Amino acid sequence: MGKNWIENFEGIWREPKATARNWREKNKGKVIGWAIPDAPEELILAAGAFPLALLGEGIAFSGADAHFQGFACSYSRSLLELITRGELDFLDALIIPHTCDAMRAFDLVVKDLANIASVETYRPPRVKDNEASIRYLREEIERIRNHLGKITGRYPDTEDIRRASHTINALKAGLKDLKKEMNSGRVTAMEFFSAVQAGMVGDKKEVSSLIKEFVSEAEKRAPSKKGTRIVLAGKVAEPVEIISEIESAGFHIVDDLLVNGSRYVESEVDLNKEPITALVEAQLNKIPIAGFYHRKESRSKRIIKRVKDSQAQAVIYLIQKFCEPYEMEVVGVEEDLKKAGIPVLRLETDYQQSSLAPLRTRIDAFYEMLSR
Numbered sequence: 001m002g003k004n005w006i007e008n009f010e011g012i013w014r015e016p017k018a019t020a021r022n023w024r025e026k027n028k029g030k031v032i033g034w035a036i037p038d039a040p041e042e043l044i045l046a047a048g049a050f051p052l053a054l055l056g057e058g059i060a061f062s063g064a065d066a067h068f069q070g071f072a073c074s075y076s077r078s079l080l081e082l083i084t085r086g087e088l089d090f091l092d093a094l095i096i097p098h099t100c101d102a103m104r105a106f107d108l109v110v111k112d113l114a115n116i117a118s119v120e121t122y123r124p125p126r127v128k129d130n131e132a133s134i135r136y137l138r139e140e141i142e143r144i145r146n147h148l149g150k151i152t153g154r155y156p157d158t159e160d161i162r163r164a165s166h167t168i169n170a171l172k173a174g175l176k177d178l179k180k181e182m183n184s185g186r187v188t189a190m191e192f193f194s195a196v197q198a199g200m201v202g203d204k205k206e207v208s209s210l211i212k213e214f215v216s217e218a219e220k221r222a223p224s225k226k227g228t229r230i231v232l233a234g235k236v237a238e239p240v241e242i243i244s245e246i247e248s249a250g251f252h253i254v255d256d257l258l259v260n261g262s263r264y265v266e267s268e269v270d271l272n273k274e275p276i277t278a279l280v281e282a283q284l285n286k287i288p289i290a291g292f293y294h295r296k297e298s299r300s301k302r303i304i305k306r307v308k309d310s311q312a313q314a315v316i317y318l319i320q321k322f323c324e325p326y327e328m329e330v331v332g333v334e335e336d337l338k339k340a341g342i343p344v345l346r347l348e349t350d351y352q353q354s355s356l357a358p359l360r361t362r363i364d365a366f367y368e369m370l371s372r
Contacts, residue, residue, distance in 0.1 A: 005214050009194035012202040016052055017090055023050045023203055030092040030152050035079060035106075036200075036236070037259040037289050038097040039122050040141055042269060042279055045164035045204065046156035047148040049092070053200035054079055055260065058239050058351040067109050073320045074350035075238070076102045083115050093118035093151050095144070100291060100325050120147050128284050128294045137280050145276075161275035168269070171204045174211035175265045181215065182253070183310070185223035189253035190243045197240065197260055228370050231310060232256035233303050233333070234318035235289060235326055238351050245360050246316060249367045255310040257303065258318070263287040290325035299329065300336035307342055314343040314370055316363075321350040343370060 012019055020031045030049040034041060041051035056075040063084030064077045082088050094116050096107045111119050123140055125133040149155030156164070178195055181187040195214065199207045227250040236259045237243050246253060256262045269275075269282040287302070288294050294302075303315060315337055319326045330346060337344045345366040347359055 003214075003217075005191050006194045008210060009191075009198035009207075012207065013055060013194070013197040013200070016054070016201050017087070019202055020050060020052055020090060031090065032093045032095065032148070032151070033088065033091045034095040034122075035097060035103065036075070037263070038099060038124055038283075038286075039095045040144060040279060040283060042161060042164045042168055043141070043145055043148055043156055044095075045167065046160035047145075047152040048154045048156075048160075049148065049152050050203070052091070053197075054082075054088070054094075055197060055201065056238065056351050057082065067113070068106070071322050072102045072105070073323045075236070075320060076106045078351050080106060080109065083110060083113060086115065089115055091116050093120065095120050095122050097121070098123045099289060100323075102322075102324075118151055120144070124283060124292070126292050128288055128292060129296060133284060134280060137283060138276060141276060141280055141283075158275045161279065162271060165269040165275065165278065166271060167204050167208075169271065171199050171208045171211070172265050172268050174208050174215065175199060177215045178211060178218070179262070179265060181218040181221075183255075185226050185252065186218045186221040187214075188224075189247055190240075193237055193240055193243050193261055196264055200260065200264060227252040228314065228367060229254045229310065229312040230314045230316055231303065231306050231312045232258055232261070232318060233299075233315055234258060234330075235320055235323060236260050237318060238320060238349050239356070241356060242318065242347070242349055242359065245356060245363055249360075249363045250371075251316075251363075251367060254312055255306050257287050257306065259289065263289075290323075290329045298336075300333050303333065303337065304340050304342065314345070314366070316366070317344055317346045319346060319348050321348050 024031055031052055032044045032049045033052045033054050035054050044051035056078040059078060059081055061077055061081050064081035068077055068080050096103060098104050098121055107121055122144060125136050127133050145156055175196055178187055178192050182189055182192040195211055230251045230253055232253055263286055267282050267286045270278040317330055319330060334344050
């Protein structure tokens with residue numbers, strides 16, 4: 001009998017405080033949290049600190065509502081709730097990406113609360129594919145690099161960044177192998193996404209070792225009966241249990257474009273290039289989130305290509321409740337997918353578990369429609 005890999009990985013990402021504490025006891029370094037979807041975690045690791053992705057939690061809002069509007073997304077509100085409760089006071093620093101209006105407002109509120117010793121922003125460029133973006137992001141990466149040096153007392157030199165990039169690349173290579181086994185039917189999507197989130201939260205080398213062991217075990221499994229092949233689009237699977245609901249309905253998830261999925265896995269750094277240049281390119285080459293653009297490939301074209309390459313039959317588009325960038329963009333994406341003959345189901349979710357029950361009915365109905 002093999003390990004229960006979902007439980008193994010959940011033990012890492014569901015307990016970020018314990019995970020960070022264990023790392024700090026072993027390494028005597030700083031713990032720096034970063035809010036999804038973005039932060040150059042290679043720089044954090046290169047500075048001798050522990051990069052901890054903050055994934056959000058399904059908790060009741062009380063303290064957050066005193067500082068933030070109720071129509072902000074559940075991710076930003078859940079992080080603010082954790083901060084007002086003192087649950088993130090163990091962080092030595094926090095990096096907040098300026099990726100939407102909610103996160104920009106969140107940044108100002110958190111700095112005003114002053115519960116965390118150091119709060120810094122990360123401001124990636126909106127357009128991904130031009131020379132100005134490359135020059136700008138290089139300056140931004142250098143700014144973050146200097147800031148991390150002040151926090152940790154260790155300015156990350158090029159060799160530090162190369163080593164850190166190698167460590168994170170090794171983790172992502174293992175996750176890519178795991179994704180191949182998900183496509184083959186030997187690994188469930190819930191196992192894959194749990195592993196990705198463990199990689200985002202946990203010690204990179206320890207999680208890499210676990211994933212390598214898991215892949216070896218998975219290769220010996222018989223492929224499970226495959227269902228209707230689908231691609232997941234949108235920002236995040238929240239709560240991650242929505243993945244189990246989709247699989248239980250009979251779907252076989254073969255690809256995705258999610259922040260806590262393939263977007264993280266596919267952002268490896270080219271180790272043959274100068275480290276800062278390679279890091280800039282890796283950040284710009286990430287799957288664009290809503291509100292960020294690639295002039296030669298729209299989000300619709302990217303999704304359609306994923307569907308065709310994976311031989312999927314449909315798309316399930318996951319949207320965070322009150323996430324304005326995705327809510328505005330999804331209308332045009334749905335139209336383009338339908339023109340391409342690709343069925344699509346839009347699901348609006350948040351981190352609260354109560355949202356799953358009505359979604360289950362819609363997922364089942366979508367599966368039945370495709371089956372007919």
